Amino acid sequence: MNTRTLKTTPIKTNILGIGVSRTKYKDCTDLIIQSAQLRQSCTVAAVNVHSITSGYLDPDGHGYQLNQFTLVAPDGQPVRWALNLLRNHDEEILPERVRGPELMLNICEQAAAKEISIFLYGSTEAVLETLQKNLQEKFPSLIIA
Numbered sequence: 001m002n003t004r005t006l007k008t009t010p011i012k013t014n015i016l017g018i019g020v021s022r023t024k025y026k027d028c029t030d031l032i033i034q035s036a037q038l039r040q041s042c043t044v045a046a047v048n049v050h051s052i053t054s055g056y057l058d059p060d061g062h063g064y065q066l067n068q069f070t071l072v073a074p075d076g077q078p079v080r081w082a083l084n085l086l087r088n089h090d091e092e093i094l095p096e097r098v099r100g101p102e103l104m105l106n107i108c109e110q111a112a113a114k115e116i117s118i119f120l121y122g123s124t125e126a127v128l129e130t131l132q133k134n135l136q137e138k139f140p141s142l143i144i145a
Helices: 025-038 049-057 062-066 077-085 100-113 125-138
Strands: 012-015 018-021 044-047 071-074
Touching: 012 077, 018 049, 018 062, 018 077, 025 071, 025 100, 044 049, 044 100, 049 062, 049 077, 071 077, 100 125
Parallel strands: 018 071, 044 071
Antiparallel strands: 012 018
C-alpha cells in the first residue's frame, strides 16, 4: 500500500452553489501528476459560466456532480473574476484563468517528462487519432495508452 499522501487540494469558493477551486496551472498540474504517481483518483472539471449556470439550475444533478470533483478549475474569465471578488483578504488574486486545453498540454508535458502514461477518451475515433498524433509530435516521449 502506498503511504505517501497527496498534495493538498486547493480551497474552493462557492459560486452559485458550485465549489470552484482557487488554483493556477502549476497547482493543478502538480496535483494531477502527483495523483497519477500515487495511483490515486483526481477528478478535474474546467468550468466556465455555462457550467456554473447549469450546476445552479440543476443542483441535484449537474451541480452535485461538479461538487464531487477534486479540482474545479476556473476556465472562464468571469469565473476567475468571481473568485477574485469573493476572495478572503488573505487569499491571493488569481492572475489568470485555467483553460482546459492549456491545462491538458501542461499535464501532457509533465507526464512525458515523468514517463506517466495518459489515456485519451471521448469525441470520435478520428478526433482522438488526430489529437494523439498532435500530442506525440509536440511531446515525443509522451506515452499514450
